[in-house]
Each structure stands twice: as structure tokens, then as C-alpha cells.
Amino acid sequence: MTALRKPLVALTPNAAPFAIRGERTSDVAAREALLDACFGANRHARTCQRLRDGRRPAEGLSLSAATRGRLVGTVRLWPVIAGGKPALVLGPLAVDPDSRTLGVGAALVARALDLARQRGHGAVILLGDAPYYARFGFSSAKTAELSLPGPFERDRLLGLELREGALDGARGMIVPTGPSWPKAGPARPRKALLAPRVA
Numbered sequence: 001m002t003a004l005r006k007p008l009v010a011l012t013p014n015a016a017p018f019a020i021r022g023e024r025t026s027d028v029a030a031r032e033a034l035l036d037a038c039f040g041a042n043r044h045a046r047t048c049q050r051l052r053d054g055r056r057p058a059e060g061l062s063l064s065a066a067t068r069g070r071l072v073g074t075v076r077l078w079p080v081i082a083g084g085k086p087a088l089v090l091g092p093l094a095v096d097p098d099s100r101t102l103g104v105g106a107a108l109v110a111r112a113l114d115l116a117r118q119r120g121h122g123a124v125i126l127l128g129d130a131p132y133y134a135r136f137g138f139s140s141a142k143t144a145e146l147s148l149p150g151p152f153e154r155d156r157l158l159g160l161e162l163r164e165g166a167l168d169g170a171r172g173m174i175v176p177t178g179p180s181w182p183k184a185g186p187a188r189p190r191k192a193l194l195a196p197r198v199a
Helices: 025-039 041-045 047-051 097-102 104-118 130-136
Strands: 019-022 062-067 070-082 085-090 123-127 157-161 172-176
Touching (some): 025 041, 062 104
Antiparallel strands (some): 019 062, 062 070, 070 172
């Protein structure tokens, strides 16, 4: 007798598949618009932004989700020292409201964590909703002695060890590390081309 197999569930006609890929320069404007839409105009005043200001994201850990040529999700990871331990901070994670039922956010987080593990990173920290991030293994078990450079809700500071023991003994402030963006200096005036002197 043949065992019954579960039928495949088809996507609804208006649900488009999405692809996750490395962030491109052409994504920047759409990413910024998506972050504004999801977090509001004051998003640059949030505490975790202090860990990102003037810094570059971790190499190879800026991801975009796109469908039908449109950016529908973004996540980045940033190098930090968490109470003396090297780690990454995940965020911001943003998904277009019209795509939230497609699993875009979960797919971005899972891919980002997989890439971080492959690149040898030991731990990831974030400020977020524990019930959502618990599915990936995040908890507050090893973040109780850590602090952020600004106000935050203690129960939302979560960590995940990608390598066992990576956050053992982590105590103190989480501070940014890694390379900075080049500082934009004042525009230099162009030198006028001088016509050759005729004697």
C-alpha cells in the first residue's frame, strides 16, 4: 500500500516569490525609503543607531529581499564589542507591509545568521521582540549584563551564540567596531585651467 503524501500548497496568485541577495548600490534609495516607512522619521534617534553611525556594516552581511524587481526587505549586521566579546548587531530588519505574510523577514534573518556563521562570527545581538526572534535561538540568557549607549528595554536585548561560549562573561557596554565610512570633507574648489602664456 502506498503512503499518502501531503499535497503541495500553491502560492496564492498575488503572492510573488522573493529572492534574497547581497545588497547593491542600486538598493540604497529604496532601502532608505523602506526604513523610513517602517520606522518613521525619528529612526536615526534610536539607541541602536548609535552602533551604526559613521560605520560600515560587516563585510558581506548586508542583505536585500526583492520581488518583481522591487526591494521588499532589508537587514544588515554590524561589528561590535559586546562587553569585551566580539559580536555582531543585527538590524534594522525591515519588510514592506505588503510582503509581511510571505516570510520575507524570517528568510532574511535565517540567511544573515547562516552567512555570519560561515564567516566565523561567534555571536549576534539585537534589540527586538523576544517571541519573534526566539525561533532563531535568540534569548536574554547571556545579555543581562550588557548595556547599550542609550535607553532600551532590558527584555528586548537578545543574543545568539553562533559558537558555543562566544558570549560567556560578556559584561558592560556594547560599542561599535569595524571600519568607518570615509568622512565627507568640504568640497574642494576646482582649479581654473590656465591658458599658456604667450611671450
